[in-house]
Amino acid sequence: MSEAGVIHDIGYQRYRGPRLGRLALQQALYVQGLRAAFGLGRSAKAKIFPWLVAGIMLLVAVILAAIRSQTGQVIFTYMQFADQMSLLIIFFVAIVAPQLVSRDLRSNTLPLYFSRPLRAADYVLAKYAAMTTSMWLLLGVPQFIMFLGAAFTTKDGFRGVWNELGDLVPGLGYSLLWALMFAGIGLLVASFTGKQAFAAGGIVAVFMMTTPIFGVFMSLPSTTANSLAGLTSPMFLIAGVGQWLGGGADAEWDLGRFGPIYGIEAFCLIVSCVLLLLARYRKVASL
Template identity: 50%
Template sequence: MPADIVPTQAAPVEPSGGVIHDIGYQRYEGPRLGRGYAARSLYVHSLRAAFGLGRSAKSKIFPWLVVALVFMIATVAVAVRGQSGTALLGYLQFTDTVSMPTLLFLAVVAPELVSRDLRAHVLPLYFSRPLSRSDYALTKLGAMTTAAWLLLASPQLLMFIGGVFSRKDGMSGLLDELHDFGQGVSYAAIAAVAFSALAVLLASLSSRRAVAAAVIAGVYLVTAPVAVVLATLGGAIGKVSPVINPVTLIEGLERWLYGRNTGVDIGDYGVVYLAVAVVLLVAYVALLLARYRKVAA
């Protein structure tokens, strides 16, 4: 190598890889609230959604119209009793009187609770948490049942308060009023469970709220005339046929449990009404759970 040629040193090469920056992410070390908390949160959210709470004003219109209607009926009953001293509407009779608005409430609200989630494809998000498929289905059913029971029982509380102040027979009258009120809210619970289980099951079959609402309403409306026609046949068939329709089924059960003449002739088949109601409820819940086991996650 010539003496005047000096070798040069190669320039350093910059690394081509990325650089890791610490932007403050930390591991969560707080309490894990778990499955129960998730189920309770979903229950509260669903119950609020049933009455449009936390949603747009449009979502509140129909539920609160129904609430206003049932309270108006209760208010009229209280006013008439206060003026005349005679009960226009009993606690047990109240649930039967408002059964149609209640069914419309279920037909609209049940699809809001379950069909919306199917259409928005958010179930995988729910199931990615500790919440199981069964938890989701039972929580939605519980929220719908609670909403229906509140719709039926809250106006009866108003009737109870009015009835207490209308009575003139002291403590014995208060106890009688409390007994009647207890029967009314317990029957409201039976109706809420029976109606809600079927409504949520039917709503879970479609992601379109309008279709689900039509199916729910259709089942109640179509089975009613069938039960009426079969009742004209008389005999055992005529006395058992009301079990076909959910409304006449619980009215027959009401007559057997509470002894009120509901217009449904059950003869000596009260136990059959109870057995059918229990079997149908178990079937509705089992089918609902099976439905959500097959939903894509």
């Protein structure tokens, strides 16, 4: 005897829950991107490399704080910390940027995203914000550890803590500049391929291949060419901005009167990367 199926007609049920809209979609993408940057909610393999970089930087900060508390010697200022960690920052960008955008290209989930009220600009800004925040945390947390080490060992009481805070705030702002620029470049390169290995290699190549150009300009006999050499490389561009602002690492070259040019190029490079990302994803959304 065969069993007969039963169909229950419960009628059409309207959705009565809240309609959150585009802002909620942006927030969800931002949180998901920030979690993905550090491998949260993913396999242990996805956590190894970002947390390895973060662990090394935290260890350096702890060592610097310990040295200062014992000897009073400042090895790196807060602004110099980001300059000294530049290679680790590049490594972090090469790991995280493909995780945020290349995986979506490879799995072909972008049409699903854009079939909803989410726009290409929303997607780009959410990913860019997540990448920038993760990099700022990568640099800012170690700097805060350095600040705590200095604040608890100062001999000037509240005045010493206040002065130390005055040094920390520009350092955090300088770290934000690193995050804004490197996030834009990394995401832009990664947005052109769905293969994470190719994206990571392209990101490293963009940063490392510009360094020899800086060396070529520095080898020229022209003082003007030497002063403008940092404009050819993102790492030295940011270092030039730091020197112009008066707190970056000791530069290998004299900016002369061209300090404002470094600030203008840094701003234009960040804006250009965001605009190119928007153009790239508007093209993807229209396919």
